[in-house]
Amino acid sequence: MPEQTNGQTNGNNPDRPREPIVSPYQSKYPDPMSNVSNFKIIESTLREGEQFANAFFDTAKKIEIAKALDDIGVDYLELTSPMASEQSRLDCTAIANLGLKAKILTHIRCHMDDAKVAISTGVDGLDVVIGTSSYLREFSHGKDMDYITAKAIEVITFIKKSGLEVRFSTEDSFRSDLVDLLSIYKAVDKIGVNRVGIADTVGCANPRQVYELVKTLRSVVSCDIECHFHNDTGCAIANAYAALEAGATHIDTSVLGIGERNGITPLGGLFARMYAGDKEYVKNKYNLHKIRDVENIVAEAVDVTVPFNNYITGYCAFTHKAGIHAKAILNNPSTYEILKPEDFGMTRYVSIGHRLTGWNAVKNRVEQLNLDLTDEDAKAVTQKIKALADVHGALSLDMVDGLLKKFHEAKGDGTHKEVLNRIESPAQIVA
Numbered sequence: 001m002p003e004q005t006n007g008q009t010n011g012n013n014p015d016r017p018r019e020p021i022v023s024p025y026q027s028k029y030p031d032p033m034s035n036v037s038n039f040k041i042i043e044s045t046l047r048e049g050e051q052f053a054n055a056f057f058d059t060a061k062k063i064e065i066a067k068a069l070d071d072i073g074v075d076y077l078e079l080t081s082p083m084a085s086e087q088s089r090l091d092c093t094a095i096a097n098l099g100l101k102a103k104i105l106t107h108i109r110c111h112m113d114d115a116k117v118a119i120s121t122g123v124d125g126l127d128v129v130i131g132t133s134s135y136l137r138e139f140s141h142g143k144d145m146d147y148i149t150a151k152a153i154e155v156i157t158f159i160k161k162s163g164l165e166v167r168f169s170t171e172d173s174f175r176s177d178l179v180d181l182l183s184i185y186k187a188v189d190k191i192g193v194n195r196v197g198i199a200d201t202v203g204c205a206n207p208r209q210v211y212e213l214v215k216t217l218r219s220v221v222s223c224d225i226e227c228h229f230h231n232d233t234g235c236a237i238a239n240a241y242a243a244l245e246a247g248a249t250h251i252d253t254s255v256l257g258i259g260e261r262n263g264i265t266p267l268g269g270l271f272a273r274m275y276a277g278d279k280e281y282v283k284n285k286y287n288l289h290k291i292r293d294v295e296n297i298v299a300e301a302v303d304v305t306v307p308f309n310n311y312i313t314g315y316c317a318f319t320h321k322a323g324i325h326a327k328a329i330l331n332n333p334s335t336y337e338i339l340k341p342e343d344f345g346m347t348r349y350v351s352i353g354h355r356l357t358g359w360n361a362v363k364n365r366v367e368q369l370n371l372d373l374t375d376e377d378a379k380a381v382t383q384k385i386k387a388l389a390d391v392h393g394a395l396s397l398d399m400v401d402g403l404l405k406k407f408h409e410a411k412g413d414g415t416h417k418e419v420l421n422r423i424e425s426p427a428q429i430v431a
Ligand SMILES: CC(=O)SCCNC(=O)CCNC(=O)[C@H](O)C(C)(C)COP(=O)(O)OP(=O)(O)OC[C@H]1O[C@@H](n2cnc3c(N)ncnc32)[C@H](O)[C@@H]1OP(=O)(O)O
Pocket: 051, 081, 083, 084, 085, 108, 109, 110, 111, 129, 130, 131, 140, 141, 142, 171, 201, 260
């Protein structure tokens, strides 16, 4: 049994019962609009992620990340525009030639020059974007909707002629006029664009607004619908889920959510959310055990640590602490877990060396250590752990084990109660 030293015991027990995830609020009937059980991931760590403040990926690192994401089974990899720099262009070509299973896309402005250079890199498809909100029309490119529509048609037609997949996206969609949006999406759908994209560029949208816009768009275009959500106001994962419920087909992600400002929908967070929606679809399609590896590669590359409360891989994502939780978790992990750690290559821990612990969790540790102690004994040691933790803070698992072993030894000659009374500090346990 692998052990932790920070007061945590591995509570995994394969003999314990597990139940399927069931929510009484889950609809009993299939929703024909919803793509929660049928979606694709456009992984943009190598595009949006490169826009993260700390990001600088050299060619070798981009290739390492691309391969790691390909191992996970993401459907697409989106790369920085080849117009960004000469090295960006060379990197696009290099990754397009790796022979990965994922389709390779690059991201360009709605501009013929960009399209020509992008096509020459050998990627499988181009993601074309142009801002349609009044902010971007006035302060970014300065073009009106007539110009944007005509240019979109010209660029898409050109890309299609080259045989590549093409997506057309409006930047800042949620601050754009609805009639403008639907008109341009209809126009590009008519000429055979493969996907249209909605982008919450400033992270202003909420799930209800997302649902409404995607549902409306779904009734207007026949092509696929991609969605891109920034996380400025904390809705990026929920918005992705709402978009899929409303009929979107593709979601943009990045590893750890890195991107411009505080980033976009994180890949791991999307996995967690979608697993709760349709576990079998997510487990069968994606290699969930690899998420930790790619997060570690990216975290190191951009010089950050994986957040303590990260979805799935945060250090406490599967740690249970309070006595009430610990007892129930040890009886049946589904009581307090919606995600099975083992499905993600992770391990559950039960933390017992603190003042919130309960005798059931301590008794479980007694059993793991094969000690012959009664329930009353476990309760007595639990009280000692609490008393020590009140004064000295949390005890490590080694300390808890030491206390249990000392108590157990002393039981042989009947001095266990005295031994417990004598211990006034953790130092005395190891003495
Ligand atoms: C919301 C997003 O994240 S969109 C993706 C953002 N990605 C990037 O910006 C990629 C990295 N960018 C770059 O390397 C550079 O900005 C380049 C190479 C794309 C352009 O560089 P520059 O020519 O020096 O222009 P600059 O960055 O100052 O301004 C952007 C130019 O693109 C134009 N533009 C902006 N958005 C678009 C668009 N979607 N479609 C067409 N043109 C656009 C602007 O009007 C401006 O043109 P100007 O040169 O006539 O002023």
